[in-house]
Amino acid sequence: MAVPLSSAALSRVVARLRAAGCVFAEDEAELLVSAAGDEAGLEGLIRLRVEGLPLEQVVGWAEFRGLRVEVDPGVFVPRRRSEFLVDEAVVLARPGAVVVDLCCGSGALGVALAEAVSGVELHAADVEPTAVRCAWRNVGRVGGRVYEGDLYGALPGVLRGRVEILLANVPYVPSGAVCSLPTEARLYEPKVALDGGVDGLEVLRRVSGEASGWLVPGGHLLVEVSERQADRALEVFSGDGLVARSVGSEEWGSCVVVGSRPLLRNGARSVLCGS
Structure with missing residues (x-):
């Protein structure tokens, strides 16, 4: 369940991701919010992404040919x-x-x-x-x-x-x-x-x-x-x-x-x- 955030709070998440070099910061912010169970969990996911962990490993899945494929930390992310x-x-x-x-x-x-x-x-x-x-x-x-x-x-x-x-x-x-x-x-x-x-x-x-x-x-x-x-x-x-x-x-x-x-x-x- 997505964490409810105000537009201002979501903008702050986007800014943190963009500062970390995430090219598609807006899209990534939405995925992180959707994957988090609560605000504390969201903060943890953001921190992992800012540290450089691939987005797919952070949220636990990758989209591939229209499918949602589970991806664990340390596993090659399907391109x-x-x-x-x-x-x-x-x-x-x-x-x-x-x-x-x-x-x-x-x-x-x-x-x-x-x-x-x-x-x-x-x-x-x-x-x-x-x-x-x-x-x-x-x-x-x-x-x-x-x-x-x-x-x-x-x-x-x-x-x-x-x-x-x-x-x-x-x-x-x-x-x-x-x-x-x-x-x-x-x-x-x-x-x-x-x-x-x-x-x-x-x-x-x-x-x-x-x-x-x-x-x-x-x-x-x-x-x-x-x-x-x-x-x-x-x-x-x-x-x-x-x-x-x-x-x-x-x-x-x-x-x-x-x-x-x-x-x-x-x-x-x-x-x-x-x-």
């Missing part, structure tokens, strides 16, 4: 640009598809896909215990399961060769560029969810290298990268035997690379899309 990756996956996924969300964080990508495609069998995994606990609350509400561990090592063996859609929101920021990320990310999100190694593609290579063993013939791996990394990511996917393509969105400022396990058909290699 709105990643909605484009889900949009691409929705086109490829059939009703009842087996879906895996690797590096799941809060589980936002997998949950959004499960909400958009009927009957999805969702499995999610992350190496961070805090993320796994958070993801259980989100993934569980769509009937999915969450596992803790390093990439494919977290998944039950029964999923080998059964995965139709593999979402992997891998970290892709080069190690040398992590220090230039916004303070919110550097201080309050796990480094393992941000740092992609020297060129930003180290985790992507690991995911791509084992993808064919987990995908069904005609199954798809989707990852997000920066536009400047796309060509190299395509080479990695192709080198691992995947039929690779990239697609970008100016609206979202997002670049997605899709790798499909070839399907043998009359002796020729082809890709089964969305069937």
